[in-house]
Amino acid sequence: MDAAFSETPPMPPPVSPPRAFSLLRDRVPADMAARLVARIGGIEVGEPDPGEPGGFPAEPAVEAQLIDRADRDLIRAAFGRSPFLTVELGEGTDGPAALLDDWSAAPAAEHPCRPGFYLSLTTGSAYGLQCAVLVCDELARRGVLDPHRRSDMELCLHEAVVNAIVHGNLGLSSAAKGEPGGYRRFSEMMRARLGDPAMIRRRLDIFCRWDNRSITIAVLDQGGGFDAVLAAAGGGGTARSGRGFVFMRALASRVTVTDGGRCTILQFDR
Amino acid sequence: MEFKKTATAEATELSLSGRLEFTDHDALRDIIGIVEQSGGKRFVLNLADLAFIDSAGLGMLLILQEEVESHGGALAVRGAAGDVKRSIDLARIGEIITIED
Numbered sequence: 466m467d468a469a470f471s472e473t474p475p476m477p478p479p480v481s482p483p484r485a486f487s488l489l490r491d492r493v494p495a496d497m498a499a500r501l502v503a504r505i506g507g508i509e510v511g512e513p514d515p516g517e518p519g520g521f522p523a524e525p526a527v528e529a530q531l532i533d534r535a536d537r538d539l540i541r542a543a544f545g546r547s548p549f550l551t552v553e554l555g556e557g558t559d560g561p562a563a564l565l566d567d568w569s570a571a572p573a574a575e576h577p578c579r580p581g582f583y584l585s586l587t588t589g590s591a592y593g594l595q596c597a598v599l600v601c602d603e604l605a606r607r608g609v610l611d612p613h614r615r616s617d618m619e620l621c622l623h624e625a626v627v628n629a630i631v632h633g634n635l636g637l638s639s640a641a642k643g644e645p646g647g648y649r650r651f652s653e654m655m656r657a658r659l660g661d662p663a664m665i666r667r668r669l670d671i672f673c674r675w676d677n678r679s680i681t682i683a684v685l686d687q688g689g690g691f692d693a694v695l696a697a698a699g700g701g702g703t704a705r706s707g708r709g710f711v712f713m714r715a716l717a718s719r720v721t722v723t724d725g726g727r728c729t730i731l732q733f734d735r
Numbered sequence: 736m737e738f739k740k741t742a743t744a745e746a747t748e749l750s751l752s753g754r755l756e757f758t759d760h761d762a763l764r765d766i767i768g769i770v771e772q773s774g775g776k777r778f779v780l781n782l783a784d785l786a787f788i789d790s791a792g793l794g795m796l797l798i799l800q801e802e803v804e805s806h807g808g809a810l811a812v813r814g815a816a817g818d819v820k821r822s823i824d825l826a827r828i829g830e831i832i833t834i835e836d
Contacts, residue, residue, distance in 0.1 A: 593758060616818050623789055627757045639794075648767075648798050652760035708790035708826045715825050 481533045482542065535590040537599060544603045548582070555587040555666055580607075581674035588634040588686075589665030597623035600671055600682070609675050611735070617716040618680070618733055624709035625684040625729040626669065633688030633727060634667035635659070639707065679718065680733045690725035736762050736785070736792075740769060746777040752784035755792035763795045767802050775807030779835075783814030788822050800832050811835050 529550035530543035543551045584600065601619045604610035610618065631637050635658040641647040658664050670685040713720045719732040736755045741748045749766060770778060780796070782788075796812065803810040813835035815823050823829065 595754075616821070620789070620818070620822065623756070627789065627791065631757060642794060642798070648760060648763055648795075652764060655760060708793055712790060712822070712825060 482539070535586050535594065537594060540584070540594070540599050541602070544582070544599075544606070547607070550583045550585070552585045553587055553590055555589075581672065582607075583673075584671045586669050587665060588630055588667045588669055589659065591626070591669040592630055592659060592665075595623075596626045596669070596671060600673065604673060604675075604680070609680060614733065618682075618731075621713045621717045621720075621731050621733075622671075622682055622684070624712050625682075625731060626671070628709055628729065629669050629684050629686035629688070629727075631655070632691060633686030634669060635664055636688055675735075677735065679735055682731045682733075683728055684731070685724070685728045688727060690727050692726065738762070738766065742773070746779055747773040748779040748781055750781040750784060752786075754787040754789075755785060755795065756787065756789040757791035759792065759795065763798065766799060770799065770802045770806060770808070773803075773806070773808065778803045778808050778810050780810070780812045781814045782812060782819050783816065785815070785819050786817075788819045790822075790826070793822060793826050793828055796828065796832060809833070 528546075528548040529552060530546055530548040532539050532543055532551070532553045534555070535553035540551065582603065584596070586594070586596070597619045600622060601610060601615055604618075605612070605615065632639070635655065637651070637654055637658060639651070641651045641654065644650070667687040668685075670683075672683040672685070674681050710720070713729075713731065717731045718734040719730075721730040721732075722728065723730065736751055736753045736759045738752070739750045741750070747769065749769070755762075778799075780799070800810040811833040812823075812828075815834065823834065828834070
């Protein structure tokens with residue numbers, strides 16, 4: 466019996482569907498709500514209402530979809546409910562704890578009424594998810610993305626996401642690729658870092674906002690940052706790396722790097 | 736990314752399909768293994784069925800060129816179209832690698 470039992474393939478872990486998490490003002494500590502508002506902008510925290518339970522009106526301040534462990538289908542299902550926030554919690558966390566985590570700061574919204582959405586994933590999940598495809602699919606679903614512009618936007622976003630994952634959160638330099646046989650070393654380092662629980666728990670955040678004139682996408686990581694001037698100057702000739710910025714500069718209307726290299730903002734005129 | 740190999744007396748051709756991107760370092764290692772076995776023949780990468788290539792994928796093409804040349808062969812890329820051709824043109828890879836229509 467034991468032998469037969471041991472040959473049974475392990476059951477995959479149960480998949481939890483996305484679940485709604487409305488940050489009701491009467492359920493969220495005021496300081497936490499204020500911090501979220503400060504980060505994503507555009508949502509005002511009302512004055513306490515003595516007639517409401519907990520003192521605040523029972524309308525959601527931020528509509529969120531929470532995913533325990535992200536895959537493409539779960540992200541699409543969450544996006545389909547059109548929340549502002551879609552957040553992968555990652556293993557071993559719960560909703561309130563994740564929301565109290567120190568997310569990378571999204572750039573302050575200059576125009577609070579502009580629509581948008583925010584996707585926050587762990588690096589371990591984002592690595593193989595083709596995030597740029599998912600985000601462009603969602604922009605198209607929301608009627609924001611001109612099909613003729615999609616290809617250029619998807620490549621720019623892909624390059625920004627790759628930089629955030631590989632050079633930001635996984636802390637890998639492309640210098641190894643330039644050495645003889647360096648691709649093997651780079652591949653080994655990549656595999657090692659993807660096995661490091663602390664590194665794969667770092668967050669990759671993608672923040673999209675738009676208006677009639679432009680679409681703005683910010684890609685944020687929690688890595689060590691980089692020298693944006695040096696990075697933007699590379700990628701020519703026979704260099705094995707550095708062409709991501711060549712693509713972004715050529716195809717996006719504007720590219721801005723902030724937060725010491727931890728935030729790349731792509732703007733596309735409409 | 737997936738690839739299929741066709742070998743003749745004169746050349747080895749690999750037909751790539753899907754997406755060639757930053758997650759494909761293991762596939763690169765497999766292709767370099769084929770280069771090492773091809774013995775200095777002409778080496779052709781057919782990209783007609785490749786849907787997407789990113790900057791890391793272009794870097795892999797350059798690594799392959801160096802590997803092919805170090806084994807006495809010559810690399811050519813053919814069949815690039817659509818988004819793949821756009822990326823190759825933007826990065827001016829044609830100034831470094833032989834691009835055939």
